[in-house]
Amino acid sequence: MANPQEPMYRYQDSLPKVGIRPTIDGRRRGVREELEEQTMNMARSAARLIEDNLKHSNGAAVECVIADTCIGGAAEAAQTAEKFKREGVGVSLTVTPCWCYGSETMDMDPLIPKAVWGFNGTERPGAVYLAAVLAAHNQKGLPAFGIYGRDVQEAGDTDIPDDVREKILRFVRAGIAAATMRGKSYLAMGSVSMGIAGSMVDADFFQDYLDMRTEYVDMSEFIRRVDEGIYDPDEYKEALQWVKQHCREGSDDNPADQQRTREQKDRDWEFVVKMALIARDLMIGNPKLDELGFGEEALGHNAIASGFQGQRQWTDHFPNGDFMEAILNSSFDWNGIREAYIVATENDSLNAVVMLFGHLLTNTAQVFADVRTYWSPEAVEKAVGRRLTGRAGNGLIHLVNSGPAALDGTGQQSRDGQPVMKPYWEITEEEVEKCLSATSWRPGDIGYFRGGGFSTDFATKGGMPVTMSRVNLIKGLGPVLHIAEGYTVDLPDDIHQALDERTNPTWPTTWFVPNLTGEGSFADVYSVMANWGANHGSFSYGHIGADLITLASMLRIPVAMHNVPDDRIFRPSVWAAFGTADAEGADYRACQTLGPVYGS
Numbered sequence: 185m186a187n188p189q190e191p192m193y194r195y196q197d198s199l200p201k202v203g204i205r206p207t208i209d210g211r212r213r214g215v216r217e218e219l220e221e222q223t224m225n226m227a228r229s230a231a232r233l234i235e236d237n238l239k240h241s242n243g244a245a246v247e248c249v250i251a252d253t254c255i256g257g258a259a260e261a262a263q264t265a266e267k268f269k270r271e272g273v274g275v276s277l278t279v280t281p282c283w284c285y286g287s288e289t290m291d292m293d294p295l296i297p298k299a300v301w302g303f304n305g306t307e308r309p310g311a312v313y314l315a316a317v318l319a320a321h322n323q324k325g326l327p328a329f330g331i332y333g334r335d336v337q338e339a340g341d342t343d344i345p346d347d348v349r350e351k352i353l354r355f356v357r358a359g360i361a362a363a364t365m366r367g368k369s370y371l372a373m374g375s376v377s378m379g380i381a382g383s384m385v386d387a388d389f390f391q392d393y394l395d396m397r398t399e400y401v402d403m404s405e406f407i408r409r410v411d412e413g414i415y416d417p418d419e420y421k422e423a424l425q426w427v428k429q430h431c432r433e434g435s436d437d438n439p440a441d442q443q444r445t446r447e448q449k450d451r452d453w454e455f456v457v458k459m460a461l462i463a464r465d466l467m468i469g470n471p472k473l474d475e476l477g478f479g480e481e482a483l484g485h486n487a488i489a490s491g492f493q494g495q496r497q498w499t500d501h502f503p504n505g506d507f508m509e510a511i512l513n514s515s516f517d518w519n520g521i522r523e524a525y526i527v528a529t530e531n532d533s534l535n536a537v538v539m540l541f542g543h544l545l546t547n548t549a550q551v552f553a554d555v556r557t558y559w560s561p562e563a564v565e566k567a568v569g570r571r572l573t574g575r576a577g578n579g580l581i582h583l584v585n586s587g588p589a590a591l592d593g594t595g596q597q598s599r600d601g602q603p604v605m606k607p608y609w610e611i612t613e614e615e616v617e618k619c620l621s622a623t624s625w626r627p628g629d630i631g632y633f634r635g636g637g638f639s640t641d642f643a644t645k646g647g648m649p650v651t652m653s654r655v656n657l658i659k660g661l662g663p664v665l666h667i668a669e670g671y672t673v674d675l676p677d678d679i680h681q682a683l684d685e686r687t688n689p690t691w692p693t694t695w696f697v698p699n700l701t702g703e704g705s706f707a708d709v710y711s712v713m714a715n716w717g718a719n720h721g722s723f724s725y726g727h728i729g730a731d732l733i734t735l736a737s738m739l740r741i742p743v744a745m746h747n748v749p750d751d752r753i754f755r756p757s758v759w760a761a762f763g764t765a766d767a768e769g770a771d772y773r774a775c776q777t778l779g780p781v782y783g784s
Contacts, residue, residue: 188521188609191243194468196486199240200274200363202248202356203296204231205264207280207289207313210256219282222340223254226279226303229342233349234277234356241547242523243609246360249273257288265293274363275356277301278317278328281310286317292326295366295395295781297359297738299329301348304336318757327737327756327778329355354754358735361544364488366395366782370533371467371485374403374493377530382718383493385533386657392783393663393739394537399485403498406462414481415461416472419518423457426518430617431507434624434641437690442630449627452636456507460517463492463508463527489540491531495586495632504628504637505529506587513539513590515549515608516616523608524549524592529585535720538653538665542724545731547607549592551644553583553694555652555721556687558713568682575646576673579709581696582687583652583723586632587639589692593723594622595645595672603645603672605725626690643684644694646674651728652696655741656717662780665736666717667746668706669727670698694723698747705745715745730754740775743768 193199206227209215231248238246249271251264268276276291281303291298298321302314314332321328331352333345344352370390377383390396409415436443444452465473469484492505499505511517512525526543528536529552539550560579565571572580595603596618597611606615625638633639654666673695675683684693698712705715729748736743737755753767755774762770762777 188243188611189519191240192522193242193244195368195488197367198272199242199244199247200360201272202231202234202246202275202277202360203264203268203271203273204248204250205276205278205291206251206254207278207284208254208256209282209284216254216256220254222281223279225342226281226301227251229344230277230279230301230352233344233352237353238356238360239547239607240360240364241544243547243607246356255284255289257285261289261291265291274366275359277352277356279303280313282313283310284313284317286313287320287324290317290320290326294326297355297362298326299331299352299355301331301352304333322758322761325778327758329754330757331355351754354731354734357545358731358738361541361735362738364544365540368488369397369399369486370536371399371401371487371490372493372531372533373401373405373463373466373490374498374531377493377495377532380530380532380719381657382532382534382720383491383530385531389657389663392780393741395782396488399487401466401485403493405466406459409462409481410455410458414473414476414478415458415465416470416476419472420458420461423461423518424454427453427457430620432621432624433638434626434690436627438627438630444627444636448636452503452638455503456505456637459503459505460508460511463490464512464525466490467525489526489528489536491528491533491536493531495530499633499635499637502635504587504633504635504639506628506637506639507625509552510588510591510640513549513552513588514619515590515592515606515611516619521608521611521613521616524590526550528552529588532720534655534657534718535722537655539722541732541735542651542653542722542728545728545735546724546726548605548725549590551589551593551694551723553585553589553721553723554719555581555713555716556584557582558710559683560710564679564683567686568679572675572679574673575671575697576675576695578697578700580673581698581709581713582683583694583696583721584687584691586688587628587691589640589642591619591623591640591642593644593692593694594619594642595648596622603648605648629688629690639690640692641690642692643680644672644692646672646695648672648725649727650696650723650725651732652698652721652723653732654717654721656744663741664717664744665732665741666721666744667729667732667748668698668712668716669729669747670696673697696723701747706747717744737771737774738781740778740780742772742775
């Protein structure tokens with residue numbers, strides 16, 4: 185197993201940068217001159233904070249671009265806008281310690297997420313400028329996030345208070361995610377799976393809300409590429425050898441007269457490894473294919489996310505896509521430790537979207553799951569003869585995908601002795617081996633997968649803070665986002681086995697308990713299950729609900745349910761104009777009034 189790869193960018197554009205705009209009182213002969221150094225130092229402090237703490241999903245540090253001069257009026261604002269275009273800026277942060285001329289110095293680009301940090305000091309009215317320029321943003325329909333420290337600082341204080349630091353990083357993290365999606369593709373490999381609405385790929389949603397295009401290939405493209413050898417033969421040999429060495433085949437639960445022969449299973453392994461290579465090449469291309477004479481195929485579809493239909497037209501005849509999906513969604517394969525891909529089961533494009541959100545916000549692999557079953561304490565007691573205790577004492581939700589899930593979801597990576605899911609550059613070779621050892625590849629359930637294949641079987645370690653999310657499209661309303669922060673839990677082996685076998689023991693299981701608030705959708709665990717918007721969800725490591733809410737507000741996607749504490753929620757200042765007593769209602773009204781960022 186190779187060490188983590190150097191940062192590699194997979195797409196046909198450049199990584200977005202953060203533009204820092206130091207604005208200033210434009211009056212010369214005594215006013216501006218006194219403020220130049222302090223204002224530019226504030227910009228440099230913000231840039232250091234961002235560059236020292238944030239990375240792109242490929243591991244490269246987020247880069248900041250500071251305006252050449254302080255911005256005192258429209259001319260310097262235009263000069264800065266031009267520089268930002270040349271430099272590939274995708275996120276804008278304006279900083280100032282003083283009064284400036286709001287509508288003359290503001291960022292007017294309607295497509296770039298923007299925030300303003302007004303220094304809280306008594307010597308100069310940075311807060312007055314902040315309020316004035318936010319009013320201008322709101323009046324012009326260009327929402328901006330307002331950042332203002334709770335405590336007064338001395339004029340020469342270059343430290344960034346913790347509350348300001350948190351808001352800057354949350355804003356930039358979400359802004360980089362939004363900017364990274366722009367211009368990329370969602371690749372549908374196949375069409376609608378078993379009538380699942382999320383696999384009815386909505387091109388308007390991707391275009392208007394994410395500035396992404398939708399690309400489509402029929403699943404027959406896999407057969408064409410297998411038959412015509414449109415994959416790297418050297419990599420295939422290496423991959424197959426790695427699979428034989430590291431991917432442990434589990435027991436076959438199919439009836440004896442339906443089990444595939446050893447020869448058939450060996451052929452299945454060869455086929456599913458080729459599927460993984462082909463799916464990746466379809467997404468991002470592969471220059472090796474050009475060397476083999478396949479110039480068009482070498483280009484790929486510039487896809488930052490994808491989905492594979494599989495069921496049923498494919499899986500009734502060919503080996504399933506479970507290995508392909510699981511290994512691509514993981515942070516490692518035969519090429520070593522690398523950035524995870526985003527591949528949704530059953531071509532559920534809406535689950536792919538939240539997988540993409542989580543990946544770009546955390547830089548970690550994401551776990552696709554069916555939101556399968558709510559187990560009440562009473563139902564568990566009836567099934568196994570005793571009640572659950574501890575965090576699971578109020579019941580739990582069985583997350584179990586029908587075949588694949590990222591192997592990072594085993595919880596075998598660790599930090600400070602606790603199970604985690606890490607960005608790929610922090611993962612060790614030992615942790616990769618632990619993830620692989622905790623996973624068995626079970627011959628596919630013939631009742632579901634007549635064509636054979638292998639499903640990913642593991643149980644997620646308990647104790648991990650995770651956030652489950654889901655986007656749904658509602659006719660007449662548009663997209664809405666569901667969020668549930670909570671924890672994975674361990675169950676005693678006998679209870680796990682008894683409950684797991686009630687569904688399918690060959691599939692990956694995560695026992696999830698959401699954090700309860702005692703109200704609404706989070707009154708109890710049952711209410712979370714009852715109000716969840718679809719049969720699928722994705723979970724990401726960490727409690728990232730606040731980051732998801734910030735990103736959703738940038739994209740004008742209202743949040744339908746969440747259990748994030750109010751003091752962590754950060755949205756553009758104009759949201760308050762839509763009402764402060766009912767934050768959820770204000771979110772809906774703001775998103776509806778402003779409309780999708782990239783829509784006509």
